[in-house]
Amino acid sequence: MAEGARGDLRQRTERYLEALARKGCRRTGPRRLIIETLLESQGEHLSAREIMERVQSKDPSVGFATVYRTLMVLSQVGLVHAVDRGEGFSRFHLAEGGTHLYVLCSRCGRIQHLDDQEAKVEALRDWAGKVGYRLMPQTIQILGICPQCGDDPPPEGIDHRYVSCCGRRRRRCTP
Incomplete structure (x- = not known):
């Protein structure tokens, strides 16, 4: 170095x-x-x-x-x-910085950081402010399927109803 x-x-x-x-x-x-x-x-x-x-x-x-x-x-x-x-x-x-946004492929685990994060965070701040909330520093994980995985079937044994929360509690979507 x-x-x-x-x-x-x-x-x-x-x-x-x-x-x-x-x-x-x-x-x-x-x-x-x-x-x-x-x-x-x-x-x-x-x-x-x-x-x-x-x-x-x-x-x-x-x-x-x-x-x-x-x-x-x-x-x-x-x-x-x-x-x-x-x-x-x-x-x-x-x-x-404060809030961190990324998209996570629910099939392969690939992470893609979003471009122009500050503008997206500002939009979230505005939205939260309209209902009286103040955003706290956090990681926002958006689940999706990356282009490399495309229409491939999900791997065996993975529960794709699982929603990952970056808090202390884990939640499951209802089927």
Whole structure:
């Protein structure tokens, strides 16, 4: 990594650690490494295990429980978004702004980030404001079928009635 990029990584990591401190959370070495790992993997949606493997390449003493707890803390304070692709575990990425929109293929799990997100989020803010609500930072997952999957039949054993919610409760659509 070039010196300029390394300095930028340090600055961005520091901004996330400062935001964490403002929320009343401690600044620890493992948290720094986890944030750096997420910054280095921008554009990827990593599982806790993948994050742990990358963090352990820098510091083998950081365990899975530490990584998982840190991701939960970062998620609860709005610095990380969790993505549920129906794999039985979440994938994570840093929250670079408030609300994050993407389309998820319900067949293969491919994620497509939406263009012009700010305009779409502004439209959502306006809509929510008309009924008296204020939007909170969140991930909005829209289910669809990607062009690569097209009209292929769904894989065996997948319940496509499942609606993935990024909250604490999971809901099922009625058949």
